Amino acid sequence: MNCFHALLSRITLSLLLCLGFSACKPKNASEKHGPLQVVVTTTMLADMLKSIARDHIQLTSLMGPETDPHLYKASASDLEKLQKADVIFYSGLHLEGRMDDLFSRMKAQGRPIFAVTDNISEDQLLTPANFHHHPDPHVWLAPELWALGIDTVVDALTEYDAPHHAHYQAEGEALKEHYYALDAWVKNTLTVLPIKQRILVTSHDAFNYFGRAYDFQVIGVQGVSTAGEAGLADITHTIDFIKQNNVKSIFVETSVPHATIERIAADSGAHIGGELFSDALGTLGKIETGPDGETYDLGTYEGMIKHNINTLLKALL
Numbered sequence: 001m002n003c004f005h006a007l008l009s010r011i012t013l014s015l016l017l018c019l020g021f022s023a024c025k026p027k028n029a030s031e032k033h034g035p036l037q038v039v040v041t042t043t044m045l046a047d048m049l050k051s052i053a054r055d056h057i058q059l060t061s062l063m064g065p066e067t068d069p070h071l072y073k074a075s076a077s078d079l080e081k082l083q084k085a086d087v088i089f090y091s092g093l094h095l096e097g098r099m100d101d102l103f104s105r106m107k108a109q110g111r112p113i114f115a116v117t118d119n120i121s122e123d124q125l126l127t128p129a130n131f132h133h134h135p136d137p138h139v140w141l142a143p144e145l146w147a148l149g150i151d152t153v154v155d156a157l158t159e160y161d162a163p164h165h166a167h168y169q170a171e172g173e174a175l176k177e178h179y180y181a182l183d184a185w186v187k188n189t190l191t192v193l194p195i196k197q198r199i200l201v202t203s204h205d206a207f208n209y210f211g212r213a214y215d216f217q218v219i220g221v222q223g224v225s226t227a228g229e230a231g232l233a234d235i236t237h238t239i240d241f242i243k244q245n246n247v248k249s250i251f252v253e254t255s256v257p258h259a260t261i262e263r264i265a266a267d268s269g270a271h272i273g274g275e276l277f278s279d280a281l282g283t284l285g286k287i288e289t290g291p292d293g294e295t296y297d298l299g300t301y302e303g304m305i306k307h308n309i310n311t312l313l314k315a316l317l
């Protein structure tokens with residue numbers, strides 16, 4: 001084998017190894033051509049990444065509007081996208097339950113993969129009795145809690161794309177302020193709704209952090225995940241609760257089938273007060289106008305929160 005062929009063999013071997021271990025990938029975007037390739041799982045994360053990184057990254061979201069993350073499995077094309085990514089973000093706390101094993105394997109391989117909920121301390125997490133000792137993953141429904149994921153994103157983008165560090169830092173701080181302002185908007189908007197009317201009955205247990213932040217009593221018929229069917233006992237218990245508490249409106253969710261809530265509404269006499277965004281944003285570009293004339297895009301995180309609050313107020317007041 002001459003020197004040229006020996007060199008070629010070494011390069012081929014390096015390339016093959018790099019296909020399996022992206023730790024070989026340059027950490028600095030300027031060392032390679034084009035923007036940082038970032039892959040996220042959920043639409044809420046896609047919105048966070050867009051806000052922080054804007055056009056400094058090329059963003060791919062595995063899930064789309066109305067996709068249920070509890071049931072989502074990575075397709076062959078998803079695996080390819082994950083393999084090509086420079087940085088990967090997922091929500092964590094077993095939200096993406098059917099990709100847990102995949103993400104664990106990728107971490108063990110040294111892949112650049114980050115759960116944005118990793119730095120939320122245990123004392124800020126809820127572990128309801130029916131969650132089988134796992135923390136509730138639905139932290140994005142309380143903006144102040146969701147803001148805690150921003151530092152993980154900023155730090156990881158900085159690690160893999162240091163030249164844009166100042167941009168990521170500034171936009172990350174601005175996004176925190178935006179989430180805090182959103183939290184203040186929710187509290188202020190809800191002041192007209194008496195505490196005794198703050199009862200949220202919905203398909204699955206996505207709204208526990210929301211309930212804690214804004215004084216709602218929350219009943220999710222089928223537990224934390226959508227993986228199981230609501231049992232007859234859950235349905236009967238919910239109907240009894242609705243009748244005892246004179247709950248006039250209950251709610252369906254965009255990412256969960258409506259049948260169980262429709263049945264409970266029919267059997268309890270409550271009416272369906274509207275459709276809430278729980279585990280996925282809506283379609284980007286679909287604009288809604290709130291009662292105060294303010295418009296918001298249902299495909300954004302802000303749109304998700306404002307739509308939910310305006311829907312709840314309209315139905316529960």
Ligand SMILES: [Zn+2]
Nearest residue numbers: 206224225279
């Ligand atoms: Zn959920």
